[in-house]
Amino acid sequence: MTLHEASSSVPELGVAMIGSGLMAKSHTMGYRNVESVYGSTPLRPRFEILADAGDELARNGATSLGYARWTTDWREAVGDPAVDVVDIVTPNFLHKEIAMAAIAAGKHVYCEKPLALSAADAQEMYQAAEAAGVKTLVGFNYLRNPAIAEARRLVAEGVLGDLWTFQGRFVLDACSDPDVPFTWRFERKRAGTGALGDLGAHVVSLAQVLVGPIASVVGLSRTFIPTRPEPTGVFGYGSGADLEAARHPVENDDATTFLMEFASGATGHIEASRVATGRTWHQSIELIGSRGALQFVQQDIHTLRLYVTGDPVERKGYKEVELGPAHGDYGAFWPFAGVPLGVHELKTIEVNELLHAIAEDRPADGDFEAGWRVSQVLDAVEQSATERRWVDVS
Ligand SMILES: NC(=O)c1ccc[n+]([C@@H]2O[C@H](COP(=O)([O-])OP(=O)(O)OC[C@H]3O[C@@H](n4cnc5c(N)ncnc54)[C@H](O)[C@@H]3O)[C@@H](O)[C@H]2O)c1
Secondary structure, three states, X not given: OXXXXXXXXXXXXXXXXXXXXXXXXXXXXXXXXXHHHHOOOOOEEEEEEEEOOOHHHHHHHHHHHOOOEEEOOHHHHHHOOOOOEEEEOOOHHHHHHHHHXXXXXXXXXXXXXXXXXXXXXXXXXXXXHHHHOOOEEEOOHHHHOHHHHHHHHHHHOOOOOOEEEEEEEEEEOOOOOOOOOOOHHHOHHHHOOOHHHHHHHHHHHHHHHHHOOEEEEEEEEEOOOOEEOEEXXXXXXXXXXXXXXXXXXXXXXXXXXXXXXXXXXXXXXXXXXXXXXXXXXXXXXXXXXXXXXXEEEHHHOOEEEEEEOOOOHHHOOOEEEEOOOOOOOHHHOOOOOOOOOOHHHHHHHHHXXXXXXXXXXXXXXXXXXXXXXXXXXXXXXXXXXHHOOOEEOO
């Protein structure tokens, strides 16, 4: 028996991860998985630097996620010559400053959603990246779903006819308990909007790729739990609550719902809530056209429900399309249909898009321009809810 060396020469891509929370883990899994899942990669990620706000966070993040070096100053990571792509998985208020510095240093940028705290900031980021000629991508991972790839194909081929209405919900009850502590997500200057930017942004991205530009909106927002306890311990999801101290006022929406008019004349409705008691985690869309309709529930990730007009009346009804290798990138994971993929696998598909966009010197599907267009809608909804009137998206 002879052991042979398995080698392939693939150009490398130095990655700097800014933040070490949940999304840092998901993005890192994506970089690690692309080559194994797809069988090849145009660029092989090299895990250079992880930055976080304190020594312990940065050191632990680098060690557990497998980055060669760590720092508490993200600027060091951005400026490092071994870094080719800056991956921003920090709270929202840091996205713009880090992205602008990375773009100025000529680095590609992969940034979580919402892209920025305002559409004006998102536009600056998009335009700076365009001018610098670097590639960008925003973390709208639900766009990568094989079900959404199939829905896009059905729309493009006219199977649903003219599109009439879109409905989408992203609602969960993670914050229904009033003693969930006041972390960055509840703070206006660090998060921007609440449920709208955190959850609604994903549904807006789905509405835009399926139906097209959103022209005007009218929204209603509520903060049902007006105060929360101060946080204790670590940053983010692991934080505890100090139930003895004075409670902190919540600064953004717990739930937002809005009507929208698409540029095409289609109509729609989106609901986002972080206090949807009993809905542990629910994301769904429904799209109705003149000749057909579809429904997709993210938790039933292996099934797309499709209705096409024309069946005899005794067989009329929705059919369940089992997602499989014929849909989107599903076949990279499983050779047969019906196996549920997970959200981290959607991130792998997203990272694959980033690597190909960089290697092929083309814009990524879901780049900063797309992130800016989502932010325009979020701004219009917020303004509409504040002023209690319809607002044009601009
Ligand atoms: N695409 C998705 O499905 C999805 C899901 C969750 C979160 N997100 C987005 O990802 C981003 C991060 O969210 P998360 O859930 O990972 O949050 P998190 O709270 O788990 O992690 C944020 C990380 O940023 C670090 N950080 C804070 N200040 C920093 C600084 N100055 N320098 C470097 N690091 C700093 C924190 O210490 C923490 O490690 C947010 O923009 C959020 O909206 C996206």
